[in-house]
Amino acid sequence: MAGNSFGTLFKLTTFGESHGEAIGGIIDGCPAGVKIDLEEVQREMQRRKPGQSAIVTQRKEADTVKFLSGIFEGKTTGTPIGFIIENADQRSKDYSHIKDVYRPSHADYTYDQKYGNRDYRGGGRSSARETACRVAAGAVAKQLIKDMKITAYTSAVGEINLEKDYKDLDLSEIEKNVVRCPDEETAAKMEAHIREIRSQGDTIGGVVECVIQNVPAGLGEPVFDKLHAKLGQAMLSINAVKGFEYGSGFKGATMRGSDHNDLFNEDGSTRTNYSGGIQGGISNGMDIYFRVAFKPVATLIQKQETIDTEGQKVEMQGKGRHDPCVVPRAVPIVEAMAALVMADFYLLNKTSKI
Ligand SMILES: Cc1cc2nc3c(=O)[nH]c(=O)nc-3n(C[C@H](O)[C@H](O)[C@H](O)COP(=O)(O)O)c2cc1C
Numbered sequence: 255m256a257g258n259s260f261g262t263l264f265k266l267t268t269f270g271e272s273h274g275e276a277i278g279g280i281i282d283g284c285p286a287g288v289k290i291d292l293e294e295v296q297r298e299m300q301r302r303k304p305g306q307s308a309i310v311t312q313r314k315e316a317d318t319v320k321f322l323s324g325i326f327e328g329k330t331t332g333t334p335i336g337f338i339i340e341n342a343d344q345r346s347k348d349y350s351h352i353k354d355v356y357r358p359s360h361a362d363y364t365y366d367q368k369y370g371n372r373d374y375r376g377g378g379r380s381s382a383r384e385t386a387c388r389v390a391a392g393a394v395a396k397q398l399i400k401d402m403k404i405t406a407y408t409s410a411v412g413e414i415n416l417e418k419d420y421k422d423l424d425l426s427e428i429e430k431n432v433v434r435c436p437d438e439e440t441a442a443k444m445e446a447h448i449r450e451i452r453s454q455g456d457t458i459g460g461v462v463e464c465v466i467q468n469v470p471a472g473l474g475e476p477v478f479d480k481l482h483a484k485l486g487q488a489m490l491s492i493n494a495v496k497g498f499e500y501g502s503g504f505k506g507a508t509m510r511g512s513d514h515n516d517l518f519n520e521d522g523s524t525r526t527n528y529s530g531g532i533q534g535g536i537s538n539g540m541d542i543y544f545r546v547a548f549k550p551v552a553t554l555i556q557k558q559e560t561i562d563t564e565g566q567k568v569e570m571q572g573k574g575r576h577d578p579c580v581v582p583r584a585v586p587i588v589e590a591m592a593a594l595v596m597a598d599f600y601l602l603n604k605t606s607k608i
């Protein structure tokens with residue numbers, strides 16, 4: 255199985271399955287001398303962990319990160335940073351009925367077709383349990399690039415949209431509700447909607463928006479490793495992601511150049527920021543902002559038609575503890591993936607000129 259590593263200099267490799275003994279990772283290429291606040295790492299883990307509120311999966315995991323190497327007396331040593339996170343609350347019997355049956359729109363069918371030997375318990379490697387490793391590594395990356403401020407929040411749940419720009423929001427409000435939407439009234443509507451959907455055994459999609467502030471100009475490696483291309487890859491590698499747009503995004507396609515061009519101020523900043531802080535694949539020093547669309551969770555607690563491994567039509571209903579909507583827990587994952595990208599480009603940029 256290829257494809258378990260991300261990054262060029264600051265590189266994360268993850269391993270593990272949802273119902274195996276543990277998941278974990280290795281961060282290669284983190285320079286020596288970075289102060290690591292382990293409590294801060296753990297705070298990030300709490301924001302993603304299952305069982306954190308009534309509107310997410312009720313699997314209960316402590317998600318304590320055990321660092322095995324690469325950190326000594328509170329600082330990185332420049333050697334590989336290895337870590338593990340135990341799986342403690344697997345309930346594999348919830349999956350015995352899908353041993354020979356494929357859940358529609360999960361990864362059961364494709365993993366079986368590709369590998370032919372599928373750990374069906376909890377979705378195995380395809381489970382979003384793996385994203386705990388990304389959050390742990392992202393928390394380390396954030397401490398390497400601590401001058402940059404990466405903030406994500408829930409901006410839509412189904413048809414309920416936060417109709418405000420990030421500049422008009424109080425981003426310190428994000429963690430004050432379980433949905434992670436920085437507008438109390440909209441957050442209450444989103445939470446009620448998720449509860450309603452869950453009571454029907456159904457699921458719903460949503461959008462996470464992210465802004466990266468205090469970014470120096472010059473990050474990004476054209477032509478293939480453009481900053482927005484790597485951010486796109488990072489976001490699209492998160493489970494259940496269906497869309498990524500940055501700056502003006504798809505709306506830009508409806509505009510005229512005379513409106514869309516970001517006119518300069520004398521200090522090089524721009525009056526508008528339709529570019530989303532990136533031009534030619536390189537940061538220009540303005541805020542980077544982007545949106546990530548998540549599909550509704552595939553496992554429903556209601557009957558749907560599907561096929562078994564013999565290709566016979568059968569009816570199935572999901573069992574166990576699933577997220578009715580992933581976005582509240584996806585917020586820290588989006589931030590973590592953004593931090594991995596920015597840390598990598600921060601290091602790569604040190605090779606750009608003498
Ligand atoms: C934070 C988070 C939580 C998730 N929780 C569940 C879940 O409880 N049940 C489920 O079927 N899928 C869940 N998913 C989505 C699956 O992991 C994902 O749909 C599956 O791996 C198939 O991949 P794809 O949807 O990207 O094609 C979750 C995704 C994220 C990001």
Ligand SMILES: C=C(O[C@@H]1CC(C(=O)O)=C[C@@H](OP(=O)(O)O)[C@H]1O)C(=O)O
Nearest residue numbers: 304311313376377381382383574575576
């Ligand atoms: C365990 C986590 O989320 C899981 C993601 C997930 C999936 O299919 O992606 C399915 C569920 O797994 P299980 O049936 O084992 O409870 C979620 O709970 C986690 O995020 O740590």
